[in-house]
Amino acid sequence: MPERVIMQVDLDYFYAQCEEVRDPSLKNKPVVVCIYSGRGEDSGAVSTSNYVARRYGVRSGMPITKAKQLLKNAEAVFLKADLDYYDEVSRRVMNILRKYADKFEEVSVDEAYLDVTERAKGDYEAARELASKIKNEIKETENLTCSIGIGPNKVIAKMASDYQKPNGLTVVKPTEAFEFISKMAVDKLPGVGAKTRKILEEMGVKTIGELAKQDPQKLVSRFGRKLGNYLYNAANGRDDEPVKERLEPTQFSRIVTLKQDLQKVDEIEKYIDEICRDLYTRVSSQGYIFKSVGVMCVSDTLAAYTRSETYEHPLDSYEALRSASTTLLSRLLEEEKIKIRRVGVKVSDLVKKSGQKTLYDFITP
Numbered sequence: 205m206p207e208r209v210i211m212q213v214d215l216d217y218f219y220a221q222c223e224e225v226r227d228p229s230l231k232n233k234p235v236v237v238c239i240y241s242g243r244g245e246d247s248g249a250v251s252t253s254n255y256v257a258r259r260y261g262v263r264s265g266m267p268i269t270k271a272k273q274l275l276k277n278a279e280a281v282f283l284k285a286d287l288d289y290y291d292e293v294s295r296r297v298m299n300i301l302r303k304y305a306d307k308f309e310e311v312s313v314d315e316a317y318l319d320v321t322e323r324a325k326g327d328y329e330a331a332r333e334l335a336s337k338i339k340n341e342i343k344e345t346e347n348l349t350c351s352i353g354i355g356p357n358k359v360i361a362k363m364a365s366d367y368q369k370p371n372g373l374t375v376v377k378p379t380e381a382f383e384f385i386s387k388m389a390v391d392k393l394p395g396v397g398a399k400t401r402k403i404l405e406e407m408g409v410k411t412i413g414e415l416a417k418q419d420p421q422k423l424v425s426r427f428g429r430k431l432g433n434y435l436y437n438a439a440n441g442r443d444d445e446p447v448k449e450r451l452e453p454t455q456f457s458r459i460v461t462l463k464q465d466l467q468k469v470d471e472i473e474k475y476i477d478e479i480c481r482d483l484y485t486r487v488s489s490q491g492y493i494f495k496s497v498g499v500m501c502v503s504d505t506l507a508a509y510t511r512s513e514t515y516e517h518p519l520d521s522y523e524a525l526r527s528a529s530t531t532l533l534s535r536l537l538e539e540e541k542i543k544i545r546r547v548g549v550k551v552s553d554l555v556k557k558s559g560q561k562t563l564y565d566f567i568t569p
């Protein structure tokens with residue numbers, strides 16, 4: 205296989221940057237975009253903050269109350285995430301990016317991979333020029349900055365784009381790839397979270413270069429075949445994952461048949477738990493959160509019933525999905541008084557999550 209030229213484009217501090225574009229007076233102030241839980245004034249978490257806020261220690265995922273403490277003496281602006289607006293901006297940016305790619309893969313609302321091997325004719329300098337054009341077009345049309353990494357595969361391209369932020373452009377040629385990553389800490393490798401890092405540390409492996417020298421068999425027996433092989437290859441600068449076009453799903457659902465017909469919520473609850481667990485894993489691993497939840501039931505007479513609800517705040521946890529589904533199921537059973545043969549859950553009104561992790565983040569040892 206000839207060397208590929210892969211580009212990873214990551215919009216900088218996306219939600220907060222969108223807010224700065226909408227209101228330029230925010231630009232030099234700390235800006236914190238929050239997802240409120242709807243359970244009391246400051247209950248919820250920081251989704252994204254701009255770099256001014258990050259200088260005060262604000263980070264994604266932090267409770268809003270903590271961010272407010274850190275910023276109490278600053279003229280900070282706290283905003284509720286406007287996911288529909290970010291989605292709209294994202295859609296336009298993705299349409300720009302798609303034009304520049306032989307193959308295009310949208311990973312999340314602010315992240316995409318482009319295979320540009322053919323149009324760059326395998327040349328990394330041509331790819332660098334292409335990346336500059338992309339950055340200019342996004343800046344001119346949307347007034348947004350992004351960071352771009354170019355490398356021989358998706359792993360290197362992602363690490364290159366993470367290397368300089370914001371507004372970075374990092375080109376890593378195939379011959380430089382191993383040198384580029386080998387001195388970095390293992391957790392710079394996409395897919396190495398705290399848990400994997402800890403195990404590697406216990407094995408005496410701190411850098412990617414050290415990981416590359418491990419016996420692949422040993423990594424497989426420690427982490428399983430999939431993650432073990434990935435770690436070994438990625439640490440050696442190798443990754444064959446293709447850039448793949450995906451069709452956007454509009455909903456996810458799962459329905460199961462009960463072992464026997466049932467009538468009471470608490471008897472059906474264990475099925476709901478299992479369905480929600482499976483459904484939530486699928487939805488979140490593809491980078492979505494959702495605003496609507498529905499339950500469907502088929503009765504012992506084979507009649508179908510549904511109940512659904514759309515929420516103001518998107519749901520983004522298994523617990524929230526389970527609790528919404530159980531509530532809908534109780535309502536349905538109370539109103540219809542039926543015996544149930546099959547039960548299912550559906551989520552829709554999907555919204556792309558920002559900063560979605562790669563597939564590898566969902567492989568756990």
Ligand SMILES: [Mg+2]
Binds near residue numbers: 315
């Ligand atoms: Mg980003």
